[in-house]
Amino acid sequence: LFAGAADFTWAAPELGALPPMEGVEIAFAGRSNVGKSSLVNALTGRNTLARTSHTPGRTQQLNFFRIGERFTLVDMPGYGYAQVEKAKVEAWTRLIHAYLKGRSNLARVYVLIDSRHGLKEIDTALLDGLDKAAVSYQLVLTKGDALKKSEMEKRIAGIHAALAKRPAAYPEVLLTSSRDDLGVPELRASIARLLQE
Ligand code: GDP
Secondary structure (H helix, E strand, O other): OOOOOEEEEEEEOOOOOOOOOOOEEEEEEEEOOOOHHHHHHHHHOOOOHHHHHOOOOOOOOEEEEEEOOOEEEEEOOOEOOOOOOHHHHHHHHHHHHHHHOOOOOEEEEEEEEEOOOOOOHHHHHHHHHHHHHOOOEEEEEEOHHHOOHHHHHHHHHHHHHHHOOOOOEOOOOEEOEOOOOEOHHHHHHHHHHHHHO
16 A cells, blocks of 8 residues: 555645645644654655655645555644744635645545644644534544553543544544554554545
């Protein structure tokens, strides 16, 4: 699935610059510093993939990476960085909404949540947007190595409760750690299943 070169195919920094809807897209979103680059790199085995969108709070663009023949990975710009001014937050919101609207080839958005912090208001705002746009999404907890087992169980239970009434949420929550390769094979399998549908 992840074999072959990843081509950086498109960067969409503004409205009207989205690539044509060709093939299946799978997107990754999360707050800045959530561990998105690390997880995407662990997932794909490519260390350079998510670097382009890495500078926190600065890069406000959607990056599209063609992965082999099977799908396009969409790296959404990190959100919730404290020092970002209002205009940039608004630009982020406009870009994401423009992307989500009518993107029928978008199979799923994996929304990354730092397991140490849980769901923040800004994450909830994104989930609201996804529910509204009826875009399927699944929550992925990152840094699963950083919590004790009992704390982690509480965290996951809390997240399940928060998801219960959300129409577009996939009920399963994935627990990952790119540091320990925890949950990475499961995430890969989840993507493979999506591509079979
Ligand atoms: P991004 O801003 O979302 O792309 O996040 P990065 O992948 O750059 O990671 C942000 C910070 O979290 C870095 O200091 C990483 O070392 C740390 N980090 C990333 N993945 C993990 C993980 O699985 N476990 C732990 N403990 N830290 C992680």
